[in-house]
Amino acid sequence: MQLGLIGLGKMGGNMRERIRRAGHQVIGYDRNPELTDVKDLAELVEKLDAPRTVWVMVPAGTATQVVVDELKDLLSPGDIVVDGGNSRWTDDEKHAAELGIKGIGFVDAGVSGGVWGLENGYALMVGGDKENVERLKPIFDALKPDGPYGYVHAGRVGAGHFSKMVHNGIEYAMMQAYAEGWELLEKANSVDNVREIFRSWQEGTVIRSWLLDLAVNALDDDEHLDGLRGYAEDSGEGRWTVEAAIDNAVPLPAITASLFARFASRQDDSPQMKMIAALRNQFGGHAVEKKG
Numbered sequence: 001m002q003l004g005l006i007g008l009g010k011m012g013g014n015m016r017e018r019i020r021r022a023g024h025q026v027i028g029y030d031r032n033p034e035l036t037d038v039k040d041l042a043e044l045v046e047k048l049d050a051p052r053t054v055w056v057m058v059p060a061g062t063a064t065q066v067v068v069d070e071l072k073d074l075l076s077p078g079d080i081v082v083d084g085g086n087s088r089w090t091d092d093e094k095h096a097a098e099l100g101i102k103g104i105g106f107v108d109a110g111v112s113g114g115v116w117g118l119e120n121g122y123a124l125m126v127g128g129d130k131e132n133v134e135r136l137k138p139i140f141d142a143l144k145p146d147g148p149y150g151y152v153h154a155g156r157v158g159a160g161h162f163s164k165m166v167h168n169g170i171e172y173a174m175m176q177a178y179a180e181g182w183e184l185l186e187k188a189n190s191v192d193n194v195r196e197i198f199r200s201w202q203e204g205t206v207i208r209s210w211l212l213d214l215a216v217n218a219l220d221d222d223e224h225l226d227g228l229r230g231y232a233e234d235s236g237e238g239r240w241t242v243e244a245a246i247d248n249a250v251p252l253p254a255i256t257a258s259l260f261a262r263f264a265s266r267q268d269d270s271p272q273m274k275m276i277a278a279l280r281n282q283f284g285g286h287a288v289e290k291k292g
């Protein structure tokens with residue numbers, strides 16, 4: 001099968017390679033001249049045979065919107081656009097409607113696997129009409145892990161990204177739990193070697209997982225993570241998960257706490273803890289630490 005792929009960064013670049021290895025033809029476009037196969041989107045579309053399939057793998061939000069707008073003008077009825085980025089699921093309905101006016105199909109694909117996906121495969125959570133999804137099956141088969149799992153047609157447009165969003169919410173909470181356990185072990189000074197405790201958990205335990213394996217990798221690189229600052233960004237999926245929880249009145253204490261822990265990581269000195277210190281001092285005369 002033939003595929004146009006837009007965005008050849010850490011994810012898209014490896015996906016191009018994995019799809020090619022499966023014997024498909026991929027024509028890639030990236031703003032970076034060293035990565036791209038064509039000079040612009042017009043040339044990409046021109047090189048593809050109709051009906052075309054174009055997979056968009058650029059950052060969620062404005063960057064994806066710009067590409068969808070351009071594709072709407074360049075593509076023809078019967079073509080399909082796949083959004084494989086980490087888009088907010090509500091954007092999918094909008095993009096499907098915008099492209100649908102011209103008879104262009106839309107499929108959303110939540111893609112998990114990170115930089116390891118080239119070798120391990122990418123887990124795919126897909127949303128869209130059955131016939132559009134069926135047409136893309138050879139590409140999904142090329143990308144997915146080799147085993148029986150790792151691919152699902154989750155439902156209508158938006159269902160793929162909704163599933164991926166919840167996956168990422170779980171990812172936040174799992175990482176937070178490992179991080180908290182690690183900090184407690186390091187601080188309490190009750191075990192000889194924290195890294196070896198983590199390593200021992202990799203087999204046989206209830207909490208073994210790929211994230212745990214990656215935690216051990218990180219500790220092998222830097223046993224006490226001395227070289228890192230305790231600072232974590234977020235790209236939106238955790239926030240949207242919490243928003244969806246509010247919309248559906250579903251309690252998500254663990255995922256919400258793990259999102260808020262990232263916000264706290266960006267503060268050098270917590271304003272709210274200043275207020276708590278001030279109030280304890282006001283009502284109880286408890287000591288405060290002064291600046292300087």
Ligand SMILES: O=C(O)[C@H](O)[C@@H](O)[C@H](O)[C@H](O)COP(=O)(O)O
Nearest residue numbers: 086112113114168234235236237
């Ligand atoms: O499943 C995956 O492969 C990851 O979840 C991937 O999608 C990405 O690394 C996250 O989007 C990072 O998300 P944050 O920046 O919000 O941590």
